[in-house]
Amino acid sequence: MIKLSEIPTTPPEGIRKSEIKKETDRLAKEIASLIYIMAAQKKHNFLFVFQGMDASGKDGVVRNIFKYCSPTAMHTVSFKKPTEEEFAHDFLWRINKHTPMKGTVSLFIRSHYEDILIQRVHNWIDDEKVNQRIEAINTFETNLQQDNNTVVLKFYMHISASRQKEKLQERIDDPRKHWKHNDGDWAERKHWDRYMFCYEDAINRSKIPWIIAPVDSRWYRDYFIGGKILESLKMLDLSLPGLVQK
Numbered sequence: 001m002i003k004l005s006e007i008p009t010t011p012p013e014g015i016r017k018s019e020i021k022k023e024t025d026r027l028a029k030e031i032a033s034l035i036y037i038m039a040a041q042k043k044h045n046f047l048f049v050f051q052g053m054d055a056s057g058k059d060g061v062v063r064n065i066f067k068y069c070s071p072t073a074m075h076t077v078s079f080k081k082p083t084e085e086e087f088a089h090d091f092l093w094r095i096n097k098h099t100p101m102k103g104t105v106s107l108f109i110r111s112h113y114e115d116i117l118i119q120r121v122h123n124w125i126d127d128e129k130v131n132q133r134i135e136a137i138n139t140f141e142t143n144l145q146q147d148n149n150t151v152v153l154k155f156y157m158h159i160s161a162s163r164q165k166e167k168l169q170e171r172i173d174d175p176r177k178h179w180k181h182n183d184g185d186w187a188e189r190k191h192w193d194r195y196m197f198c199y200e201d202a203i204n205r206s207k208i209p210w211i212i213a214p215v216d217s218r219w220y221r222d223y224f225i226g227g228k229i230l231e232s233l234k235m236l237d238l239s240l241p242g243l244v245q246k
Helices: 017-041 058-065 112-116 127-148 161-173 175-180 183-189 192-204 218-234
Strands: 045-052 074-078 105-109 150-158 210-214
Touching (some): 017 058, 017 218, 045 058, 058 150, 058 218, 112 127, 112 192, 150 218, 161 175, 161 183, 210 218
Parallel strands (some): 045 105, 045 150, 074 105, 150 210
């Protein structure tokens, strides 16, 4: 049973930022090389889910880890509040069309889990609906694995409440980050404990395990997540196709 309050949000002691940043850049290049092979082979595909509280760095980790990848192999979706059309369908309707095809990677910045997080925090859905949606999510992700050979990696961006406050304040204090500021982020922060409860419940009831990524330090966040992604890529039987002659 995962208890988020017992898991560190900071880097381990004794590691050097300068060395880690160099290693992260090497990881990013190796990730790009393997994704290039995967795109050519068209046998495997990946779905990476990045879920976490506001200011946990979801956009940043995608930008830094996949900066050397060919954009033709990548599909990034940032799930916002559902549109009127999306609300008129089942909650997974808007998700399905963004899942990866063979040889590609889909990056979900926020995801289908929003529908058992923010909606649950604000009591827009009851426990019965939560249970139905968790079951639907588990079925959906399992089908991706079994039916389309999709590797699903889900990262919970584990930020502390104090660090989140600092990052939100930066958006007010730094003119370069004013565009990121949203009063609604501060309003959601007031529900921190409820969010932690809902995240823990979603994580612990998931059939596909979550990876809890410490993200208080951005440089370690990138290294940690990059290492997990590279590890998963290396587990595949990747090889470039040979010359086809007709």
